[in-house]
Amino acid sequence: MRTVLVSGPGGAGRTTAAAATAVSAARQGARTLLLSTDRGTSLEAVLDGDGTAVPGLRAHRIDTQATFRADARDVQSRLGSLLDLLGAEPLDPEELTELPGADSLALLRALRESADGSAGWDVVVVDLPATPAALAALALPEQLRRYLRRLVPVQRQAARALRPVLAQLAGVPMPAQWAYEAAERVDRELAAAQAVIEAAGTTVRLVVEPGAAAADAVRTARTGLALFGHRLEAVVANRLLPDHSPDPWLAELSGVQHKELAALRSELAGTGTAVHELPHLGREPRGTDDLTALGAVPPGPGAEPDGADGRAAEPWSVTDQPGAEDRFRWRLPLPGATREGLGLVRRGDELVVDAEGFRRILPLPSALRRCTVDGAALRDGALEVRFAPDPDLWPR
Template identity: 30%
Template sequence: MAPRVLVVAGPGGAGSSTMAAGIADHLAAAGRPVTVLDNDPYTGARSRCAEAIPAAGPAAALAASKTVDLQSLLSVLGDSAEVVEPLRHTDTAAALRLLWSIPVEASDEHIVVVDAGSNGPDLARLARMLPASLLQLSRVSSKWLRTARPFAAAVGGKLPGPALLGQVQASAERARAIRNAVCGGSGGVLLVGGDPGKTARIGVGVALSGVLVRGVVGLENGPEDLLPGVPRVASPVDWLASDWDTQPPVQIVADMTDEGYQMRMPLPLSDFRELKLRWSGHSLTLAATGHQSVLDLPSVLQRCRPSSASLRDGMLDVAFRPTRAGA
């Protein structure tokens, strides 16, 4: 079982760091094992905590030391669009530091509070796509690199050897554990409301990566059609005491009427016309409100084609139908 990962996100100035610190203090005072992560040592959540709360467990630090530095590896690989393109819209270094510090080895009693602020969508996007990108990098061979980067091959000393590729494979395994913790049933986002439009865009940006927006605080009097399907939270303390639904947010359901499938995922978008979907056989790209994410499709959906999509009450349904021979 993975630890419970609560990402606290919101527009700049909305108070997400204060909220994350308050939640961590409440959990620590109640005797729960808790870890607080942020990217700001001066005004982030950890600096605001009244309790002495660790930033990350020793197991996470040990695991991180055995994995590769992504920025160094990207420098070696250069500008291969197929490998690097998914990272271009992400503040990779800052988000990677946060994700890599999540103690995925901890028990399900452990709660990790991540102060993400306005970077919540970037964090969710990186958590979703990093395992596939690292797995792809681990399959890179010297022959491919000489073809793709003849200059690097000519100057020498920049082709990754077996040790580096082994680190990439270890990194891919850790990235899968992080993705499962953030994007699975043990993860979720609490939005801290500020400007309603900016708050909604952050919520949609997070949800596009398949991370569940579990609630929003500070918008009790906001427009009713804002963030459909997301509960309004009046008391974070009472909300924390409630049980979480541990079902993964992205569900694949068999459609018995025509032997097809339905992919269902929460998406708190008010207007379906703002959503753009692009299917590529192995993945589904979703874009809305200035954010974009790529969802790798399970093997059962890679043998199908999307036939329709609908959005109702904050739930996106995409119908897939089997690809017929010769079609």
């Protein structure tokens, strides 16, 4: 299955580009699902309906409120005995209002369900929020699973054998049992969503409108995407004006656009990231005919899995230089990163990396856990950390 995540700066036309990509894929014969996180009606407006005019295409706007209410009711039903024990009164359905972050959790559920084999989709196109919010949502499974491992560590689960006995004595399930069971269930659901995000067949398309701010937006987005290991398949230059126009104002604007587009192509040359162009139709695209006229490139076939589980390769690499004092080099590509916007801290067996306002905590490979950090540098668009074996931990 191919999953295409579409993001970009606010107002760049993400929904239009995502819908055009989905229509193009469906017209190529792929069974295509178009998901949107937009709370308004922009998806329906762009499609001029629900997209059913194109065979094989289904559009679905994620209902954050309904998802939150369903999850809240499920939690209350699972905690029924505990609530009774505490004398608590469950919340009525009409009292449930979504909490901050509910939209990200609804997105993760939709991604998880889209990968269900019974769904039968060949291509899933996801209209994500603007880039910072999109990266935060996509990073959530990894972050929450890390928190769960710290708060409910596996090593302490040996005591679970005592809980059935304690539960019989108390007459109700013990709170610790609910905590572990809830943690296990949440971890499974997060792992399923994370598997979709990290799959070899999942890529990102970044939508921009060429102009003065586009270069900075692309540069920052590339840094964040690389830090989290997302594969930037293409940058979509949206609302491009024709090369020549009799109107002086349009001719000047077109010249700026195409100058920025040339600079963008030059920056991305040799990176494996394509540049797709979507023309300005002279109006807001409406309906599948307009979306087809944009000429969006459909997603290609899925990448070959790097492992049996279908995950893509880790974004970092480690090289071994026997005989060198700083024997190991850990390298993480961070295109667009600057020294001023970069931070690095080692914390136990992890590296905390800050880059242009984004942060990720990365586990060190086993060999590097027995080493000390000997230095770090930002070279040629990559963070390189040098490690030297710790003589107290390294076998002689």
